[in-house]
Amino acid sequence: MPTAVSLFSGCGGSDAGLRAAGFDVIMANDVLSYARDLYVSNFDDTEYVLKDVRKIEHFPKADLLVGCYPCQGFSQAGVRQPDRKINFLYREFVRALRQIKPKAFVVENVSGMVREDNVHLFNNQITRFRMSGYRVSAAILDAREFGVPQERRRLFFVGMRSDLGLKYEFPDPTHSISADTENGLPPCPTIRDAIGDLPEWPEGEFDTQDFHWYYLSRNRFRGWDEQSKTIVASSRHAPLHPISPRLLRVHTDKWIFENDAPARRISYREAARLQGFGDLHFPETQGIASRYRVIGNAVPPPVFQAVAEAIPNVW
Numbered sequence: 001m002p003t004a005v006s007l008f009s010g011c012g013g014s015d016a017g018l019r020a021a022g023f024d025v026i027m028a029n030d031v032l033s034y035a036r037d038l039y040v041s042n043f044d045d046t047e048y049v050l051k052d053v054r055k056i057e058h059f060p061k062a063d064l065l066v067g068c069y070p071c072q073g074f075s076q077a078g079v080r081q082p083d084r085k086i087n088f089l090y091r092e093f094v095r096a097l098r099q100i101k102p103k104a105f106v107v108e109n110v111s112g113m114v115r116e117d118n119v120h121l122f123n124n125q126i127t128r129f130r131m132s133g134y135r136v137s138a139a140i141l142d143a144r145e146f147g148v149p150q151e152r153r154r155l156f157f158v159g160m161r162s163d164l165g166l167k168y169e170f171p172d173p174t175h176s177i178s179a180d181t182e183n184g185l186p187p188c189p190t191i192r193d194a195i196g197d198l199p200e201w202p203e204g205e206f207d208t209q210d211f212h213w214y215y216l217s218r219n220r221f222r223g224w225d226e227q228s229k230t231i232v233a234s235s236r237h238a239p240l241h242p243i244s245p246r247l248l249r250v251h252t253d254k255w256i257f258e259n260d261a262p263a264r265r266i267s268y269r270e271a272a273r274l275q276g277f278g279d280l281h282f283p284e285t286q287g288i289a290s291r292y293r294v295i296g297n298a299v300p301p302p303v304f305q306a307v308a309e310a311i312p313n314v315w
């Protein structure tokens with residue numbers, strides 16, 4: 001079984017995909033204690049190092065290195081500050097890459113990285129990967145094209161060690177996102193497919209804060225037979241559950257509920273299903289904001305699985 005070291009592992013979305021692709025994840029790392037708690041209570045065969053990656057001196061040898069470094073500076077939702085210190089954690093990833101020298105690596109990040117104001121960071125990363133001895137491919141993948149019922153586009157870098165003489169090709173979609181399925185692919189599952197069997201009003205499992213003006217400054221609603229809006233880390237900004245009334249647009253930044261029927265955000269458990277996780281056990285060590293946070297930060301496992309499975313068999 002090929003081995004993998006995972007950095008910025010969170011609660012293990014990327015690593016669940018790696019496991020499904022047949023990798024043995026020998027080490028995971030993050031600074032968030034609830035990410036560790038959720039990870040180890042669902043996947044107990046990995047050594048999880050809970051500390052700042054900058055304090056890890058030695059990384060174990062492995063065939064594959066993966067890392068989804070934080071993206072606050074690039075994300076549409078977050079503050080757009082391309083020079084924030086947090087954006088330079090990719091240098092830690094490169095440090096690990098140079099130490100481990102795996103046959104391949106995979107990085108996931110937000111698609112905003114290729115926007116004009118961040119493109120210098122995008123190019124800088126490619127240059128550092130190349131200088132570390134890797135042939136790099138990059139692509140933006142849409143999670144819906146890999147069977148995840150959620151609008152989520154993310155940037156992936158995959159590098160193959162240059163001495164292997166191979167170039168990585170990204171996988172073809174496995175699902176169709178348009179109504180037209182003439183391409184022979186099955187349609188992407190819907191919200192109903194993913195969460196239709198769960199309780200309608202799971203008391204205590206969803207954020208009940210008011211729907212403040214910022215929440216209602218955009219459409220947070222998707223119906224049962226659509227795919228979910230992006231699952232984000234902030235519980236306050238979780239999309240509406242489809243039992244809620246639809247939102248009607250009043251003007252550019254103002255939406256209102258079409259009637260007074262009860263409305264609620266999706267729960268953290270529903271968020272996990274919409275991210276493509278199986279049913280997870282959520283430890284009680286922290287409250288619901290932490291649960292939403294680590295699930296919203298995760299890479300959808302089916303997407304990571306497809307990316308990892310497309311790596312040529314060099315193991």
Ligand SMILES: C[S@@+](CC[C@H](N)C(=O)[O-])C[C@H]1O[C@@H](n2cnc3c(N)ncnc32)[C@H](O)[C@@H]1O
Nearest residue numbers: 008009010011012013014031052053068298299
């Ligand atoms: C995009 S999330 C990773 C998601 C994860 N790969 C998954 O699929 O569940 C980025 C992670 O980097 C972690 N992080 C931020 N700064 C860090 C640091 N200095 N050392 C280690 N981890 C850090 C965050 O806590 C967060 O969980």
